[in-house]
Amino acid sequence: MARENYPADFNTAQSGLQPAPTTIASAATIMPTQKFTRITGTVPITKIVPVDPGGYCELTFIFSTAYATAFNTGVATQGGIGVAYDSVLNRPIDLCYDPRTGLWYPKAVV
Numbered sequence: 001m002a003r004e005n006y007p008a009d010f011n012t013a014q015s016g017l018q019p020a021p022t023t024i025a026s027a028a029t030i031m032p033t034q035k036f037t038r039i040t041g042t043v044p045i046t047k048i049v050p051v052d053p054g055g056y057c058e059l060t061f062i063f064s065t066a067y068a069t070a071f072n073t074g075v076a077t078q079g080g081i082g083v084a085y086d087s088v089l090n091r092p093i094d095l096c097y098d099p100r101t102g103l104w105y106p107k108a109v110v
Contacts, residue, residue: 044072057097063087078102
């Protein structure tokens with residue numbers, strides 16, 4: 001039975017009661033079901049369906065392939081990407097959803 005958008009699955013602190021991290025294929029629009037998700041493929045992601053469009057949220061992704069414009073801007077609607085990002089193989093990247101702008105922002109990469 002799917003537990004789509006179960007709030008505890010998006011908490012920073014996870015227990016053994018949460019499902020293991022999932023893997024999804026990259027696509028123009030993706031809908032993660034947990035805070036931590038592995039991404040396969042090389043299709044630029046232009047929209048991420050927010051867990052709660054009216055609330056702040058953070059996600060962590062790990063890409064199985066390094067490619068340019070993993071997150072691509074251009075969709076200025078709810079769930080769009082605020083800043084473009086090139087993926088790095090096996091490097092986690094956190095994104096923050098700002099409900100005021102309706103956009104996702106990658107955290108600074110050092």
